[in-house]
Amino acid sequence: MKVEIENVTFQVPSFQLGPLGFSVEEGTITAIIGKNGSGKSTTLKLIHGDLKPNTGTVRIDRTKVSSLSSLKLAEKTSFVWQEIFSPMSFSVRDVMNVSGYKRGTDENRMEGALDKVGLAPFIDRDFSVLSGGERRLVTLAAAIYQDSEIMIMDEPTNFLDIDNQILIYNLMKGLREEGKTIIMTMHDLDAVHNLADSVLILRDGKKIAWGDTDSTLTLENLNKAFNVSFHTYNTVNGSSFVGSYNG
Amino acid sequence: MNVLENERVTAFVQRSREMKYVWIGFLFFLLIITILLSDFIGSVRIPIQSLLEIYGSQIPFLSHFVPHGYTLAQEQIIVQLREPEILGGVVIGASLGIGGAAIQSIFRNPISEPYIIGLSSGASLGAVASIVLGFTIFGIYTQQITAFVFGLSVVFIVYFFALKGGKIHPTYLLLTGVAVSFFVSAIVALLLFTNINLQGEVFFWLLGSLENINWTVLYPVAIVVLITSYAIYLQHRELDAIQMGDMHARSVGVNVERTKRITIFMVALGVSASVSISGLIGFVGLVMPHLSRMLLGGSNRHVIPASGLLGAIFLICADDIARGIVPGVVIPIGIVTGIIGVPFLMYFMRKLTGGRYEG
Numbered sequence A: 001m002k003v004e005i006e007n008v009t010f011q012v013p014s015f016q017l018g019p020l021g022f023s024v025e026e027g028t029i030t031a032i033i034g035k036n037g038s039g040k041s042t043t044l045k046l047i048h049g050d051l052k053p054n055t056g057t058v059r060i061d062r063t064k065v066s067s068l069s070s071l072k073l074a075e076k077t078s079f080v081w082q083e084i085f086s087p088m089s090f091s092v093r094d095v096m097n098v099s100g101y102k103r104g105t106d107e108n109r110m111e112g113a114l115d116k117v118g119l120a121p122f123i124d125r126d127f128s129v130l131s132g133g134e135r136r137l138v139t140l141a142a143a144i145y146q147d148s149e150i151m152i153m154d155e156p157t158n159f160l161d162i163d164n165q166i167l168i169y170n171l172m173k174g175l176r177e178e179g180k181t182i183i184m185t186m187h188d189l190d191a192v193h194n195l196a197d198s199v200l201i202l203r204d205g206k207k208i209a210w211g212d213t214d215s216t217l218t219l220e221n222l223n224k225a226f227n228v229s230f231h232t233y234n235t236v237n238g239s240s241f242v243g244s245y246n247g
Numbered sequence B: 001m002n003v004l005e006n007e008r009v010t011a012f013v014q015r016s017r018e019m020k021y022v023w024i025g026f027l028f029f030l031l032i033i034t035i036l037l038s039d040f041i042g043s044v045r046i047p048i049q050s051l052l053e054i055y056g057s058q059i060p061f062l063s064h065f066v067p068h069g070y071t072l073a074q075e076q077i078i079v080q081l082r083e084p085e086i087l088g089g090v091v092i093g094a095s096l097g098i099g100g101a102a103i104q105s106i107f108r109n110p111i112s113e114p115y116i117i118g119l120s121s122g123a124s125l126g127a128v129a130s131i132v133l134g135f136t137i138f139g140i141y142t143q144q145i146t147a148f149v150f151g152l153s154v155v156f157i158v159y160f161f162a163l164k165g166g167k168i169h170p171t172y173l174l175l176t177g178v179a180v181s182f183f184v185s186a187i188v189a190l191l192l193f194t195n196i197n198l199q200g201e202v203f204f205w206l207l208g209s210l211e212n213i214n215w216t217v218l219y220p221v222a223i224v225v226l227i228t229s230y231a232i233y234l235q236h237r238e239l240d241a242i243q244m245g246d247m248h249a250r251s252v253g254v255n256v257e258r259t260k261r262i263t264i265f266m267v268a269l270g271v272s273a274s275v276s277i278s279g280l281i282g283f284v285g286l287v288m289p290h291l292s293r294m295l296l297g298g299s300n301r302h303v304i305p306a307s308g309l310l311g312a313i314f315l316i317c318a319d320d321i322a323r324g325i326v327p328g329v330v331i332p333i334g335i336v337t338g339i340i341g342v343p344f345l346m347y348f349m350r351k352l353t354g355g356r357y358e359g
């Protein structure tokens, strides 16, 4: 399913975003990067229709997102939120059940999704007392369980240790192979370089660059997006970005 | 509590949550037992034989076959006084417990309860105004009807004040509810201040009591509570989703605003109807949902029915104490729920969670 963002702007007194225009192809991974407060989460919420743009339109599968019912929207997209709520006395199963709202409970798929993040034995544990990383993994499993074509993920690897970060990177590659479209934000530039097909770079709500990863994730663009100055060095796995202060 | 004991308690809670349907069955059984035992309590002693015969006489068909070895007075006490009072406790306790579970889910706030959306202040205004101003437009049930209408109206006012861009934001609704309640309570206080001689009568209503419930008022309220409770229960999956945030709920497919609208309306209808015949009974709507979550886990599929059952059981027991503790005197039930219920439940809650309850 294609996601098209056309000429979108969004304004609150303290912040202006856009104009943004880009379109995300089916079966690709798109990363949005930029400083804290540059507008990444706001962009994701605009795509998902949680925020209404002041101008412009967002289309998912050629339908305006503003005209989709919540049920239709949930069928097409799932969302992994940057912050995680702790509902009162929920077990992991209860959290998963919420994501099964659209399709109904399917124990096998639920266990399968938890198994993908290594948390199948946690199904009856109390969600609110899990560690931050464990909760993050459960929300990722919940999104997989929801089984929508498009997956929006706001910093899916925050709270995660290095092993689990790599687990999620591989999981995302697997999902892309299944044909899922992933739109995410991420602060780890090497991971973005490695994973993403396209990159959107934001600074102060403005688009610095958009396009395929190789031509967008350049030293020049990164130096525009952040205050540190970047250079690359070669590792056994290819090249890597490092930034250092100008001081 | 030491660490070991803590772990034992946690294991107990864990096991308890795995037996959800056993718990609900047990609570239902406990409710029936409580109802039957409560019929014994009161200033007049009625032997079990007579009690059973009176029950039998109320069951269609069976009534022809049971002996009538009881007096008319005994029958009157059971059928006209105790039964409506006890069943009133069931209906009111259940509606408060269920309303509490739903409202806490919508607000994602463990210290909210049905009264917080303006219900209690509105109903008080209706009841107090009808007493003070001597309304009689609806005959002998004027006080109940005005309490119901005012309770419902104030919730509507709160709801529409809190509506911004077609959406209800939980924090904003909470603040609006508190603000409007303050305003309405001030009017109630003004009415009381200017009518000192009526304070006794009003006082009883404000503290709540099941004593004045008879079949005529119980039937319509029971029907309203039955329908609204079922309507709330039907929303249990939506309410679970809303507990994880409005935006998350929408992202999994829930029509958030519709769910809130239905739930608030159903809670307002059910609880307004309840308090219109009992006055303000606090504490049940706040605590029963928590007790249910501790015993059965947080999913509303179980929390809603369990809160209703626990609310009913708790309220009948509180009423038994109110009727039985001082012979010949009926204390307002609000005093009992406060003085006896609160310390007991505080102890129970600490015990069950080892003092580590995570909302």
Ligand SMILES: Nc1ncnc2c1ncn2[C@@H]1O[C@H](COP(=O)(O)OP(=O)(O)OP(=O)(O)O)[C@@H](O)[C@H]1O
Pocket (backbone or CB within 6 Å): A012, A013, A014, A015, A034, A035, A036, A037, A038, A039, A040, A041, A042, A043, A082
């Ligand atoms: N509803 C709102 N009202 C006012 N300001 C807002 C609102 N939502 C976002 N902002 C502001 O918009 C800016 C962008 O926020 P956003 O959450 O999109 O940043 P971000 O790029 O996701 O940052 P981070 O990396 O910290 O998650 C911030 O300055 C934020 O304070």
Ligand SMILES: [Mg+2]
Pocket (backbone or CB within 6 Å): A040, A041, A042, A082, A154
């Ligand atoms: Mg963000």
